[in-house]
Amino acid sequence: MAETLTTTALTLKDIARQAGVSLATVDRVLHNRPGVRPDTVRRVKEAIERNAFQPHVAAAELARGxxxxxxxxxxxxxxxxxxxxxxxxxxxxxxxxxxxxxxxxxxxxxxxxxxxxxxxxxxxxxxxxxxxxxxxxxxxxxxxxxxxxxxxxxxxxxxxxxxxxxxxxxxIDNIAAGRTAGALVGRLVGQRSGKVAIIAGSQGLRDHAERIFGFIQVMASEFPGLSVLPVLEGRDEDARSEQVLARLLGRHADIVGLYNVGAGTQGVANALSEKALSDAGRDRQVVFVGHDVTALTRRLLLQGLMDAAISQNPxxxxxxxxxxxxxxxxxxxxxxxxxxxxxxxxxxxxxx
Amino acid sequence: MAETLTTTALTLKDIARQAGVSLATVDRVLHNRPGVRPDTVRRVKEAIERNAFQPHVAAAELARGxxxxxxxxxxxxxxxxxxxxxxxxxxxxxxxxxxxxxxxxxxxxxxxxxxxxxxxxxxxxxxxxxxxxxxxxxxxxxxxxxxxxxxxxxxxxxxxxxxxxxxxxxxIDNIAAGRTAGALVGRLVGQRSGKVAIIAGSQGLRDHAERIFGFIQVMASEFPGLSVLPVLEGRDEDARSEQVLARLLGRHADIVGLYNVGAGTQGVANALSEKALSDAGRDRQVVFVGHDVTALTRRLLLQGLMDAAISQNPxxxxxxxxxxxxxxxxxxxxxxxxxxxxxxxxxxxxxx
DNA sequence: GGTTTTTTGAGGTACGCAACTCATTTTGAG
DNA sequence: CTCAAAATGAGTTGCGTACCTCAAAAAACC
The missing domain is CATH 3.40.50.2300 (Response regulator)
Structure with a gap:
């Protein structure tokens, strides 16, 4: 009925006895100190293996000073x-x-x-x-x-x-993160077809580039009804992100999804909520997926303006x-x- | 440029000296042993507070034996x-x-x-x-x-x-888990309207009941286009789950979503994939959300038969x-x- | 005041290991 | 076989705490 998962209660002294050597030699082996014959090293290591010996970390830490x-x-x-x-x-x-x-x-x-x-x-x-x-x-x-x-x-x-x-x-694996974002946008858009926007800090940043790669990969292979627009760069700044995104939203009336790869979230939210206002009464707003749980993204999620955040727990x-x-x-x-x-x-x- | 987050290097001896008492008295205070005047206790505790003293856990563990x-x-x-x-x-x-x-x-x-x-x-x-x-x-x-x-x-x-x-x-908070499942089913169904099925092990289990509660809560308040069917009970068994679900699917042609609250996943999957076969060529299959990442749910997710799993990392x-x-x-x-x-x-x- | 009771000090031992010294034994080269 | 080098044994010290004992001091009581 009761099954034990651990047994050890051995000490270095026990290992020394089993291996037929002294404490000093075990110590030498354990810390890769020189002056031990290969054959002796083997014997000591075998004794350690055999007993699944684990040095007592508290004792080791204390002795270390x-x-x-x-x-x-x-x-x-x-x-x-x-x-x-x-x-x-x-x-x-x-x-x-x-x-x-x-x-x-x-x-x-x-x-x-x-x-x-x-x-x-x-x-x-x-x-x-x-x-x-x-x-x-x-x-x-x-x-x-x-x-x-x-x-x-x-x-x-x-x-x-x-x-x-x-x-x-x-x-995290940033390609997989981008794929996850893509799948979310695609699935949450539903049967509608239209265009999907991507806004990143810079495509020169490795993590942003990888996320974009994963995102586009999924969109292309699984959501043929959605076409991805060229990537916008907002330099992770609110003002610039809002500006470039607002311009894009103005040019394309059929944007149904948005992926914000980096920061500048406040700017993105501003641009989006403005569009939502002018769309009032219409069917559905743009699906918005971004990264990280902050005070801001938390608020946007609760408001419903943002649909999902991909997060790596800091x-x-x-x-x-x-x-x-x-x-x-x-x-x-x-x-x-x-x-x-x-x-x-x-x-x-x-x-x- | 370099900012340190820790400082302590004090020992009990230092605390004793600062409090103007002996080691023994500090020890008595630290372990709530009797025989120390309240005033002295206060002085010792103050010294501990003042220095943000933390006993060396390795030493404590070792001494404990x-x-x-x-x-x-x-x-x-x-x-x-x-x-x-x-x-x-x-x-x-x-x-x-x-x-x-x-x-x-x-x-x-x-x-x-x-x-x-x-x-x-x-x-x-x-x-x-x-x-x-x-x-x-x-x-x-x-x-x-x-x-x-x-x-x-x-x-x-x-x-x-x-x-x-x-x-x-x-x-986890099982009500929130149910809410999350509800939001997922609702959002993934998209604009379609129809019925949503729930299958649980038993409504007598606290965690299952709470999940159902959260799920229905979200469906009622946020997805008026979807109506929730009475909860099926599969007793977490594959055979029974398959049977009751298959019957339900046969009776209602307009089921667009399914929430599996407990186990019996294989049975649920069998019933669903059978329906998917007969639906071949039609628009979309049933959105299926369940719990836990196992070898089976992993496979179903990869196949696309299952859309999402709510998981608590075991x-x-x-x-x-x-x-x-x-x-x-x-x-x-x-x-x-x-x-x-x-x-x-x-x-x-x-x-x- | 003296007496009892409470509080405090002083000190020791043990925990398991790291790190070290020094003497002794074993090995290998010549 | 000899001698130097290599390998090993035996032992010590200290890390910071828990837990214990015993004596001494202080406080409280009558």
Whole structure:
């Protein structure tokens, strides 16, 4: 009736006895210290395997003495998403300090590869682990690899640098996110046919480009009744987004769907609600899908002007980054399932 | 440029010095041991507050010596959702044993209040914390309260007992889940009008009843073009679900939407796909929304027979339950944001 | 005042591991 | 076989806390 999932209560001493060696040798094997014959290494490792021995993390952490330091390298300037991440880290402060972990924010211009690379260089002396919102660029890749070579643990956050040797990526698959947005727009439009607009910050940003790619892919293959208009660029600014979108809405009366890939949401909403006013009495308004749950998108969803938001939980990203860095530093296994960031579909009734 | 989020490096000794007392007295205050004057307690607590002191959890855990034991009290019999929870706990085994935690599964008939209550009684001697999938019933409530009084930490899992003094509930708001399902069905049906069917395991189950309530609420207030048919009961069995649904589909040609509240998904899918065959060539098939991501619902989503699944991440629930029990046992604060279970909308393109 | 009771201090041990030293044994090369 | 190098054993110390004992001091009581 009761089935136990864990058994271990062994210590290093037990492993040493089983392997027929001394504590010192087990310690050498466990920490890859030199001076142990390959054959002995094997025997010790076998004893560890055989018993599924896990060092007591509390004891290890205590014996270690030194506190661990992590850095979050993030864009300077007022970025709501990044501010949320920082706020969530702040909420963890008790959790962090009771584990003698310190987390520091390092602001830099992540959009300038040389500046970012320069910021990263030299950080390895001060930190055991680094989470970075990185641009995918050869200079940045090299800087990351240097950190890794110096023994620093590195995770990329939100935006990946797949060509680097970073240990982990914390973020979503942006192509899949774009596909999800496409499917939502297509399905919510229903049987109507017409045009679909896309507005992005810039097609030069990797995450925006990937989202657009996924979105168009789905529209083309599954919703033949809908035609996608050329991508507008709003530079993630409200004023510009409103302007270019209003112009487009004026030119095409048959726009039935809109995908806002980045920020500038207030501008998009302004343009849309103006059109909704002039359409009053007509059938249905434009289906509007965007990204991220903020105070603004939350309000728009409740009002009904926005239909769905694709979201990556920033709190989860912040905590996952810390947990993964900690696990890497301790040599613990990572719970992949736990650290994976999901693509959340948020509508009015499942607002978090 | 670099902003630190943590500072602590103090120990109990520092607190003792600041408060002008000895280590022993700080220890007495910290663990609510008797024999300390109220005034002294205040001075010590002030020193702790002033420095935002957090005991080093690793040291505390090590000094404690004794391992912590948790139990998961779950339904007996083959329940896929529960099996998933158990599987995810298995994936955590290294994490658990490196913290000297043991988790045991206790199977019982959770649908019989007296059996469940009897199972719970007496568990407090063996376990420091208990996660239970509980029926909301006075006898069960009393059993939970007894556990709490005995000092055992209790969290309810998936299904809550709000009237009890359980420390925490790990699960979703089922009314909101039903509302979400309703909004999805309504929006995906589009401008068509017609009938909507609901099939549940039993309306006597609290979670099913709540989901139905939320679903009907949304349909009534927001989709006047759709009328909801009386709720079918399939007892979460494939055969019965298929039978009652097929009969309903035969009687009503104008069914445009279907909400499957519980299990029996295979039966529902059989009935639906049969209808789809006979409808071949017609406009559109029935919008089908159900619950949980399993091997089956995953396949149905990919095939397009199912349109969306409302999901509560079972891995998250399992891990959250363990984390919350551990935090409660240690007297650590709980990261509410982290432990909150979200209502996930899963469609083909954001399948996890 | 003296006596009892309460409060506080001082100190020790243990937890499991990291990190280190130094002596001893084993191995391999010549 | 000899000798240096490599491998191993044995042991120590300290991390910060929990939990315990015993004595001393302070407070409360009569």
């Amino acid at each position: 030194r506190a661990r330091r992590f850095a979050f390298v993030m864009p300077s300037g007022p970025n709501p998403f990044m501010q949320q991440i920082e706020a969530y880290l702040g909420e963890m402060s008790a959790w962090l300090s009771s584990r003698r972990l310190s987390v520091e924010m390092v602001a830099t211009d992540v959009f300038d590869p040389s500046v970012l690379a320069a910021s990263l260089e030299g950080l390895s002396d001060d930190y055991d682990g680094i989470a970075v919102v990185a641009l995918d660029h050869p200079g940045v890749r090299a800087a990351i690899d240097d950190l890794v070579d110096a023994g620093t643990k590195v995770v990329t956050l939100v935006s990946d640098v797949p060509s680097s040797r970073r240990h982990h990526y914390i973020g 709190g989860h990203e912040a905590r996952a980054a810390v947990r993964v860095l900690l696990a890497l530093a301790r040599g613990e296994p990572i719970l992949r399932e736990q650290e994976k960031i999901r693509i959340d579909i948020v509508m009015r009734d499942n607002l978090p | 004794r391992a912590r034991r948790f139990a998961f009290v779950m339904p007996s019999g083959p329940n896929p959702f529960m099996q998933q929870i158990e599987a995810y706990l298995g994936e955590m085994s290294a994490w658990l044993s490196s913290r000297r935690l043991s988790v045991e599964m206790v199977a019982t008939d959770v649908f019989d209040p007296s059996v469940l209550a009897a199972s719970l009684e007496g568990l407090s001697d063996d376990y420091d914390g208990i996660a239970v999938v509980a029926l909301d019933h006075p006898g069960v409530r009393a059993a939970i309260d007894d556990l709490v009084d005995a000092g055992t930490k209790v969290v309810t899992l998936v299904s809550d007992v709000p009237s009890s003094r359980r420390h925490h509930y790990i699960g 891995g998250h629930e399992a891990r959250a339950a363990v984390r919350v029990l551990l935090a409660l046992a240690r007297g650590e604060p709980i990261l509410r944001e982290q432990e909150k279970i979200r209502i996930d909308i899963v469609m083909r393109d954001n399948l996890p």
